[in-house]
Amino acid sequence: KNQVEQSPQSLIILEGKNCTLQCNYTVSPFSNLRWYKQDTGRGPVSLTIMTFSENTKSNGRYTATLDADTKQSSLHITASQLSDSASYICVVSARQAGTALIFGKGTTLSVSS
């Protein structure tokens, strides 16, 4: 069964600190993996997208990694800011007909001053 598991479920860090969010998936055949940021009460916004051949991709203070062999991805946030407080959702796309996006439940990050 295609699944996406994220950890931790929630995380609290101090402003300025770094953190890493994890995503493990069992989706096959794999097409790509995206990380979305969702502010409370808003729609998700894409941060990064990675295909099978990509190991690392950065978007400002956000760096995503992908290990297609172990089917794991991480999202590293550097020098966190209060505005980073949000839910981060890992979404894996399967290479198949029809709709093929499998969503994780998300990690809720709270950055405090």
Added chain:
Amino acid sequence: DGGITQSPKYLFRKEGQNVTLSCEQNLNHDAMYWYRQDPGQGLRLIYYSQIVNDFQKGDIAEGYSVSREKKESFPLTVTSAQKNPTAFYLCASSMQGTNNEQFFGPGTRLTVL
């Protein structure tokens, strides 16, 4: 929110009433989607449409209906048959092919009184 609008932002409905949520996009995307988001849950697909006048059921279509008469519009009706309709509803659109990035609207929070 990437050229996708949803209205209203908040919606209240009495039990037994049907209600229609609006979704409009000006991105010239062929594909549109409706998701439901509940606390602590990943996004779940309700319906999707890859082209005008055509749509398919997602994972949780029971109690919902859609239409796709125009490329720009994909309204969702929550019927009285939906047993637990209180949730956050997200509309998304993408270029043709469901593996392309989906752009999300700001969402509609529906509360059944």
